[in-house]
Amino acid sequence: MPNRKTSVQDLKKSRARQMHNLDIKTDLRKTTRLFTDALKANPTEAKKALDLLYKKIDKAAKRKIMAKNTASHRKSKFAKLLTASQTK
Numbered sequence: 001m002p003n004r005k006t007s008v009q010d011l012k013k014s015r016a017r018q019m020h021n022l023d024i025k026t027d028l029r030k031t032t033r034l035f036t037d038a039l040k041a042n043p044t045e046a047k048k049a050l051d052l053l054y055k056k057i058d059k060a061a062k063r064k065i066m067a068k069n070t071a072s073h074r075k076s077k078f079a080k081l082l083t084a085s086q087t088k
Helices: 005-041 041-062 068-087
Strands: none
Touching: 005 041, 005 068, 041 068
């Protein structure tokens, strides 16, 4: 436990930021799962889920929770999954 008042305040801020980032990561994982489930069930729903997933990934990259290149890799991967499922 920190001794100084400013250190205690920094710890509070750090924990609040950590919880906020965790919420965003959890929401991103849920949206990813929603997309993969929609991909298996209905490809037309998957397109809508992909748009939502893009939005969540871009927001995570903007807030520096995820690196820009990681975000673009994931977006590319999910787009390939969608096109592969539509060609079947």
